[in-house]
Amino acid sequence: MLEESGHQLSLAAIWQTLQEEGFARLPRRADEERPPTLRPTAADVADIRQLDLTPRSLRTRFGGLFLFLPFLAQIPLDRLLSETDFPGSRMIPAGAALRSLLGLKLFGSARHSHVMSSVFDEGLALFAGLNVVPKRSFLTEYSCRIAPSGYPAFMKRWFAAINQLGIDRGVSFDLDFHTIPYHGDDALVEKHYVSKRSRKQKGILAFLAQDAETRVFCYAHGSIRKQDQADEILRFTEFWKERTGKWPQELIFDSKLTTHANLHRLTQRGIDFITLRRRSFEMLQQVYRVPLSAWRRIELTSVTREYRTPRILDQTITLSGYKGSLRQVIIADLGHEQPTFLLTNQLRRSAPQLVGRYAQRMIIENGIADGIDFFHMDALSSAVAMKVDCDLQLTLMASSLYRLLALKVKNGYQRARSRHLFRDFVDATALVTIEKSAIEVRFQKRAHNPLLLAAGFDRVDQRVPWLGNKRLRLVFG
Numbered sequence: 001m002l003e004e005s006g007h008q009l010s011l012a013a014i015w016q017t018l019q020e021e022g023f024a025r026l027p028r029r030a031d032e033e034r035p036p037t038l039r040p041t042a043a044d045v046a047d048i049r050q051l052d053l054t055p056r057s058l059r060t061r062f063g064g065l066f067l068f069l070p071f072l073a074q075i076p077l078d079r080l081l082s083e084t085d086f087p088g089s090r091m092i093p094a095g096a097a098l099r100s101l102l103g104l105k106l107f108g109s110a111r112h113s114h115v116m117s118s119v120f121d122e123g124l125a126l127f128a129g130l131n132v133v134p135k136r137s138f139l140t141e142y143s144c145r146i147a148p149s150g151y152p153a154f155m156k157r158w159f160a161a162i163n164q165l166g167i168d169r170g171v172s173f174d175l176d177f178h179t180i181p182y183h184g185d186d187a188l189v190e191k192h193y194v195s196k197r198s199r200k201q202k203g204i205l206a207f208l209a210q211d212a213e214t215r216v217f218c219y220a221h222g223s224i225r226k227q228d229q230a231d232e233i234l235r236f237t238e239f240w241k242e243r244t245g246k247w248p249q250e251l252i253f254d255s256k257l258t259t260h261a262n263l264h265r266l267t268q269r270g271i272d273f274i275t276l277r278r279r280s281f282e283m284l285q286q287v288y289r290v291p292l293s294a295w296r297r298i299e300l301t302s303v304t305r306e307y308r309t310p311r312i313l314d315q316t317i318t319l320s321g322y323k324g325s326l327r328q329v330i331i332a333d334l335g336h337e338q339p340t341f342l343l344t345n346q347l348r349r350s351a352p353q354l355v356g357r358y359a360q361r362m363i364i365e366n367g368i369a370d371g372i373d374f375f376h377m378d379a380l381s382s383a384v385a386m387k388v389d390c391d392l393q394l395t396l397m398a399s400s401l402y403r404l405l406a407l408k409v410k411n412g413y414q415r416a417r418s419r420h421l422f423r424d425f426v427d428a429t430a431l432v433t434i435e436k437s438a439i440e441v442r443f444q445k446r447a448h449n450p451l452l453l454a455a456g457f458d459r460v461d462q463r464v465p466w467l468g469n470k471r472l473r474l475v476f477g
Contacts, residue, residue, distance in 0.1 A: 043119045043132055047091045050131040053468045056434055060123020063430025064422070065103055066441045067452070069127070069472050070462045071404050072099075075161040078466070084154040087145040092134055095466060097142050099128040101390075104139075105398040108374050108422060123432055126439075129466035143390030148223070151393050156243045159218055162400050166407055170211035171249035173218070174361050175233060175257060178368050179203040180222070180377065180388065190226055204388050206377075207232045210367050212252070212360065215415070216403045217367065217396045222388035233258045234265060247271050252361045255343075260321030267324065267345045274358050277328065277341035287313070287330055287339050295332070298352045300359065307335040312351050331355055366417075371395055374419040409455045424448045438471040439464070445477040452476060 009017075044050065078095035081088070088094030103124055118124055118133065125133045134142075163169055179192040182202045191200045207229070209219035219236050233251065240248050247269050255276040266273050277283075295311040313330040329342040329351055344354055371377040375395045402418045405425065413421060425448060433440040443449065452458070453476055462472045 041120075043135070045091070046096075046125075046130050046132050046134040046138070048093060048096055048130055049091070051129065052131060053434055053470065055436060058122045058126075058432050058434075059429065060121055060126075060432055061429050062103065062107060062118070062121060062123045062127065063432070063441060063443055064426030064428040065106055065124070065127045066430065066432075066472070066474065067405060067425060067457065068106060068401050069464060070457075070460050071165055071401060073462045073464045073472070074165060075158070080154060080157045080161070083157065084150045085147060086150055086154065087142070092130065092138065096129045097134065097138075099466075100124075100130070100133050101139060101142070101394055102397055103127050103133075105375060105394045106401065106426070108376070108419070123430070126432065126467065143387045146390060148389065151389050152239055155219070155393060155396065156239070158397060159243065159400070162216075162404070165404055167214050167216060167400065167403060169244060170213045170218075172212040172357075173236075173248055173251055174210045174212050175236070175251055175253040176208055176365070176368065177224075177229065177257065178206050178208060178377070180206055192226075205229060206388070206392060207236070208368065209236050214403060215367060216400050217371070220389075220392040220396050222392045230257075230259045230262060234262060237266070237269060237271060250274070252358060254361075260319045263319075263326075263343075263345070264322045264324070267322075272344070272346050274342065274344045274346070274354060276358075277343045279338060279341060283341065284338060287332075296351075298355065300352055300356045307333060310334045310355065312355070314351055316347075329354060367399075370417045370419070371399070374417070374422065375399065408457075409451055411451055411454075413451075425452065434470075438473050439467060440473045440475060442475040443477060449476040 077098065078093065081094040081098060086094040086098065088097060119135060121133070125131060177192075179194045179201075180203050181194055181197075182189050182204060184202075189202045189204065192203050192205045193200050194203060204222055205224045205226075206220060206222040207224055208217055210217050219239060221232060221235070224232055233253065237247055237251075248271055250272040251266065252274050255278045257275070263273065263275070290313060295313060297309055297311050300308045300310070310331050310333045312332075315328045315330070316325050317328045318325055325347075327344050327347050329344070331340040331342060334340055334355075342354060342358060346354065368377070375398060377392070377395055399418065402421055406413045406416055406421055409421075409425070413424075428443050428446060430444070431442045433442070452474075457474050458476060460472055460474050463469050464472050
């Protein structure tokens with residue numbers, strides 16, 4: 001009527017006029033009074049007691065997850081979680097909760113909230129051992145219920161079980177810090193150096209240790225404060241001795257990871273190390289004054305790189321905070337503008353072996369890049385340290401399972417990144433048939449199926465405890 005009479009009023013003006021005239025807001029319509037519209041289908045509540053294992057067939061886009069079941073079924077996950085006091089309930093036991101989180105991590109989901117697009121996929125729920133996968137709210141808050149002391153205790157048991165499946169315990173480890181950027185306003189989050197941005201910013205500092213031989217992350221800690229970061233290397237060695245009964249044999253790390261005093265403590269424990277020494281202007285000037293005749297040229301045979309014949313100065317030095325002598329190898333012609341100062345307590349090892357071993361430390365940086373690229377390590381789940389620890393532990397578990405898959409497939413995949421393995425093998429739909437005493441997973445035809453056949457996946461006959469002890473059978477089209 002107003003428009004017909006040539007008057008224009010906004011909705012806000014109309015509402016204000018009605019209020020001034022004493023009109024109240026109309027009561028909210030009941031559901032039966034609303035016109036029929038499309039509404040989202042409500043999924044069932046996750047409850048292990050409602051798990052249906054009667055004979056039937058279902059199709060799932062998470063078919064590749066069943067390639068990990070032969071490994072997981074040999075690990076007493078529920079017992080390990082019970083021994084380390086991980087929380088659970090009658091509806092969602094600890095094992096089912098962790099398998100739900102692990103399934104998402106294995107499939108490369110960046111955040112727990114992304115599960116909402118897959119809550120109706122019965123294959124993902126079957127992998128976890130539930131009738132439906134838990135919703136976003138449960139998965140998000142579950143990590144807050146885990147005691148911080150539970151993580152190292154669980155990981156010690158997890159890797160003991162993984163070792164029995166074919167991943168050997170290493171003797172040499174690459175160590176590094178990684179800052180997970182935080183973009184919020186939490187005042188308790190400290191600033192740390194972010195290498196990909198070449199500056200300091202707020203973030204969660206995580207310590208990572210990677211087995212140099214198997215390339216498996218074997219330790220992670222995501223709640224490190226600045227005042228504690230120099231001592232984290234000692235905590236790792238104590239964790240490793242508690243797990244294996246002996247100290248690590250060799251540690252490789254950069255110059256900012258710890259202090260000279262802690263280097264002395266490593267030597268007292270009989271642990272070899274190779275690290276870098278921070279360059280100063282005075283140190284560089286001393287090197288430039290050394291005559292060319294004092295340098296010795298070596299050849300690196302264990303690495304593939306352009307600069308394989310650097311020049312070195314091999315010296316014995318002392319440092320404040322370190323009681324005793326250290327070996328310093330100054331390296332030039334290594335592709336850097338300034339010489340590199342290598343520091344070690346290995347006095348008898350040959351210089352080419354020392355330089356070549358430190359050059360291989362790039363492996364952990366590639367591993368961290370893999371964790372960021374596929375496992376979304378930088379998709380910070382929360383500023384709460386407990387949640388970050390949980391996400392890091394899931395990354396360690398998923399990384400070790402992908403290494404097991406790679407070792408079984410072989411054919412050059414032993415060194416492949418997780419995303420490569422996911423693309424070739426895990427990202428596959430499947431038809432799952434639940435039988436009376438078995439579960440058959442039939443994969444679609446794919447170019448890389450012959451590699452899985454050659455690895456013996458078609459001969460898998462493994463009972464799955466959380467799926468009624470039914471036998472798992474994998475079929476490739």
